[in-house]
Amino acid sequence: MQNESRQAHWEGVYTKKGENEVSWFQENPAPSLELIAHVGATPASAIIDVGGGASRLVDNLVDRGFEDVTVLDLSVAVLAAAKARLGSRAAQVQWIVADATVWEPVKAYDVWHDRAAFHFLTEECDRAAYVARLDRAIKVGGYIIIATFALDGPERCSGLPVVRYDPARLGEILGNSFQLIDTRHHTHATPWGSDQSFQFSVFRRMSGGRS
Numbered sequence: 495m496q497n498e499s500r501q502a503h504w505e506g507v508y509t510k511k512g513e514n515e516v517s518w519f520q521e522n523p524a525p526s527l528e529l530i531a532h533v534g535a536t537p538a539s540a541i542i543d544v545g546g547g548a549s550r551l552v553d554n555l556v557d558r559g560f561e562d563v564t565v566l567d568l569s570v571a572v573l574a575a576a577k578a579r580l581g582s583r584a585a586q587v588q589w590i591v592a593d594a595t596v597w598e599p600v601k602a603y604d605v606w607h608d609r610a611a612f613h614f615l616t617e618e619c620d621r622a623a624y625v626a627r628l629d630r631a632i633k634v635g636g637y638i639i640i641a642t643f644a645l646d647g648p649e650r651c652s653g654l655p656v657v658r659y660d661p662a663r664l665g666e667i668l669g670n671s672f673q674l675i676d677t678r679h680h681t682h683a684t685p686w687g688s689d690q691s692f693q694f695s696v697f698r699r700m701s702g703g704r705s
Contacts, residue, residue, distance in 0.1 A: 523551045525680045533637040539604040545611025547572045556583050564588040595623035599631035606638045613642035613656040636699050644693035661695040672697040
């Protein structure tokens with residue numbers, strides 16, 4: 495999918511639907527919060543939520559005192575909704591409207607978090623572009639938390655095909671600079687009560703990248 499088409503699709507989704515009207519809506523992002531704590535993130539850690547959309551993760555991080563939080567999404571509408579939800583707290587967050595496959599990072603992060611964005615990249619060139627940005631954006635010793643549909647998860651979402659993963663396949667795509675340190679299966683309940691099988695994988699950057 496071309497970048498322009500991808501952006502138009504998600505603008506359409508978030509213009510027509512509320513945040514709790516999409517299948518990936520999660521009132522409590524407990525798995526993500528647990529893994530961010532597990533990797534030892536502190537309030538001073540630089541954290542980016544890639545494809546963060548209307549996720550409640552940013553609310554929870556700000557409430558826990560995290561001071562360097564960035565949310566990146568290609569939808570203007572969804573980031574506007576997230577800012578409105580946070581109210582005055584939105585000023586504590588860096589908001590970036592961009593496609594993760596073409597975005598140019600200007601700083602380095604300690605934690606890169608992505609729940610349910612990467613699996614929409616069905617073309618190898620888009621996955622390579624995503625990893626190239628990740629390479630430039632994550633510090634040596636930093637962590638990548640990626641949640642995708644598991645091998646027994648849905649084959650499509652929001653009218654689009656997805657790629658399902660296990661940790662080994664994700665590791666192959668990220669490359670040898672990243673070491674797998676944790677994996678967790680999560681069954682996500684959609685707002686209408688169906689279950690979706692997710693795989694959370696945590697990698698640590700061991701070499702290359704920024705220090």
